[in-house]
Amino acid sequence: MGDVRKLVVVFASPVSAALQRFAVDLGFHSVLVEPDPTLLNGTPREHGDTYVADLAAAEIDEHTDVVLSDHHRPEIGAVLQEALAAKSRWIGIVGNPRSEGPHVAALRELGVPEEEIARVHRPIGLNIGSRTGPEIAVAVLAGLIADRNGKPGGFEF
Template identity: 65%
Template sequence: MTTSDPACDTAHGDLPPDHGPRTLVAVFESPVAEHLIRFAADLGYRTVLVEPQPRLLAGTPKPHGDQTVASVTAAGVDEHSDVVVTDHDRPELGALLRDALDSKARWIGVMGAKRHSAPHIEALKQLGVDEAEIARVHRPIGLNIGSRTPAEIAIATLAGLIADRNGRPGGFAF
């Protein structure tokens, strides 16, 4: 039964969700990236895994998204793309973030707790990226729900991206 409230109609399955085009680019194969890709696909995102070291993709079949590529530039990043870097300790961090900053990405973030250093800042400075561009990289990312597992971290991250896309702060403040 269709009502005059599209949100209610969608919740009841009477109206398909209209979230527009969106892409989640998970950078680096990791347990969190696996969950991000799986959950993002359920949320209607086109999903891309960027892994510059193909040997890390070998072994047990894992969800690698709609596309797996070796670089951010090959990921088809556009203004509808959210780029999430899932490992802040990889040597490729600076170069991949620089490429993300050079793209039209809507949002760019690096996982990592506030209590840890932010190695992406120094890596980007060494590559000549200016302070204003570095400031576009979000860290920490996701909603503060006390995530402890890869699946919880992925949920918090995706919830934060949805809140940001909808112009909301996240949490229970309405």
């Protein structure tokens, strides 16, 4: 796969729409995973992203970055557990940097070891004060680009 990384964005949201819109132009193969088909709005967009119902269909490997674009969904524990088991390269979930994410308790309830829980990054994205879906997407993708290029990026909050 070379320098091309796969970006698997989980959960349809304004953040995921912006992530997918920008990711293709930035050299990522983009896949949206949405377990609830009622939340998918029509056919794939013209920039060539793919839509699937679960992580298995996304074909995650060591070149895959997984981003959960919504931290309020009840499936976060199960989805993250599957992403961790798939040995994705990088896993992150959006959320407020001032509080522990609900994913930690969800993963603990599923019996996921602490060292695996620690592989899930939160907050994600460069600290640029982003608030809107597109701003969050730019911050996340900038961080992933920095990582891809071996640069520190500025994830500190």
